Amino acid sequence: MSLHIKAQTNEIAETVLLPGDPLRAKWIAETYFENPKCYNDVRNMFGYTGTYKGKKVSVQGTGMGLPSFSIYAHELINDYGAKKLIRVGSAGSMQKDIELRDVVLAMSASTNSAINRNRFDGGDFAPTASFNLFQKAVEAAKSRSIQIKAGNVLSSDLFYTDQKDDYKKWAAYNVLCVEMEAAALYSIAAKFGVEALAILTISDSLVTGEVTSAEDRETTFSKMIDIALDVI
Numbered sequence: 001m002s003l004h005i006k007a008q009t010n011e012i013a014e015t016v017l018l019p020g021d022p023l024r025a026k027w028i029a030e031t032y033f034e035n036p037k038c039y040n041d042v043r044n045m046f047g048y049t050g051t052y053k054g055k056k057v058s059v060q061g062t063g064m065g066l067p068s069f070s071i072y073a074h075e076l077i078n079d080y081g082a083k084k085l086i087r088v089g090s091a092g093s094m095q096k097d098i099e100l101r102d103v104v105l106a107m108s109a110s111t112n113s114a115i116n117r118n119r120f121d122g123g124d125f126a127p128t129a130s131f132n133l134f135q136k137a138v139e140a141a142k143s144r145s146i147q148i149k150a151g152n153v154l155s156s157d158l159f160y161t162d163q164k165d166d167y168k169k170w171a172a173y174n175v176l177c178v179e180m181e182a183a184a185l186y187s188i189a190a191k192f193g194v195e196a197l198a199i200l201t202i203s204d205s206l207v208t209g210e211v212t213s214a215e216d217r218e219t220t221f222s223k224m225i226d227i228a229l230d231v232i
């Protein structure tokens with residue numbers, strides 16, 4: 001048992017899917033896993049373990065933002081021995097050719113968070129996906145005929161920015177979309193020598209103003225889950 005997760009050590013798999021939304025975690029477990037068992041409800045941040053095509057796999061909600069995410073990733077790795085962490089999140093498109101429900105693989109994650117500046121005494125660490133997981137995800141998407149986009153994403157501390165055009169400076173450098181956790185995932189995975197990948201579904205567009213509903217974000221972003229489960 002850790003501070004935020006009440007599972008016994010062997011109740012969590014080495015591969016863990018990580019949605020921000022704990023109810024997306026519940027949906028993933030109940031929709032995709034064989035014999036899902038809930039191992040965590042501390043803070044209602046649900047975690048489940050089951051099997052997928054016979055392989056043991058877990059899914060753990062992380063909450064929103066780099067600090068919340070970092071707590072769960074740290075404990076999963078250090079207290080439960082997680083070795084492959086795959087974020088399955090929603091994101092806002094910054095590019096006009098990236099549309100609602102498109103799937104984006106985050107090769108790297110820029111951030112406006114100060115977490116890594118603090119860690120590296122003002123230096124800029126470049127949070128990067130694991131090549132092995134990235135390559136497997138590309139192959140999985142191809143074999144399922146799922147179109148993907150891949151590139152740099154922004155992990156932001158702010159969901160609501162002061163100016164609605166703030167995203168444009170990132171978009172001008174070909175950042176594909178904004179979410180709030182991937183930079184923490186890639187940084188923590190690098191520190192502890194485990195594999196990590198963020199697979200994102202576009203839930204809204206900063207370019208067009210289109211949005212999907214909260215229910216859509218909870219229970220319908222299935223292409224990224226299919227890819228994630230092919231990779232484990």
Ligand SMILES: O=P(O)(O)O[C@H]1O[C@H](CO)[C@@H](O)[C@H]1O
Nearest residue numbers: 019020021064089090179180
């Ligand atoms: O859908 P999730 O995985 O929570 O991801 C995105 O959605 C939340 C904001 O609505 C942030 O956590 C952001 O990263």
Ligand SMILES: O=c1cc[nH]c(=O)[nH]1
Nearest residue numbers: 090091092178179180
């Ligand atoms: O962090 C996020 C997630 C989805 N959409 C956004 O605009 N931002």
